[in-house]
Amino acid sequence: MPHHLALALTGFLLLTLLTLGLGLQLRLWQTARRWHHLLFFAVVTGVLLSGGLAWRAGRTWLWLLPALGLLLLMPRTRPGRGDHWRLALVSAAAFVLGAWGSW
Secondary structure (H helix, E strand, C coil): CHHHHHHHHHHHHHHHHHHHHHHHHCCCCCCCHHHHHHHHHHHHHHHHHHHHHHHHCCCCCHHHHHHHHHHHHHHHCCCCCHHHHHHHHHHHHHHHHHHHHHC
């Protein structure tokens, strides 16, 4: 069940990413910007890996595609603005639903 582990690890990374993003939005940590970007790429990689492992295990991997699509739209938004954090929350919700569907 490596896809369960990948989903759980990606969920943890996503939660950390959202926490750092909230801290940046509230201007609590200005030095966390690099970590925020690194975690974003780790979450995208985790969603891809989770989908691949779910496919390999014969699980429903298509549930993760909306989360991946929304995450890939994230660079089109401007950080610090409302559309950026709204898209981040919608992406997180799509990942939670996708993880639930492919579990």
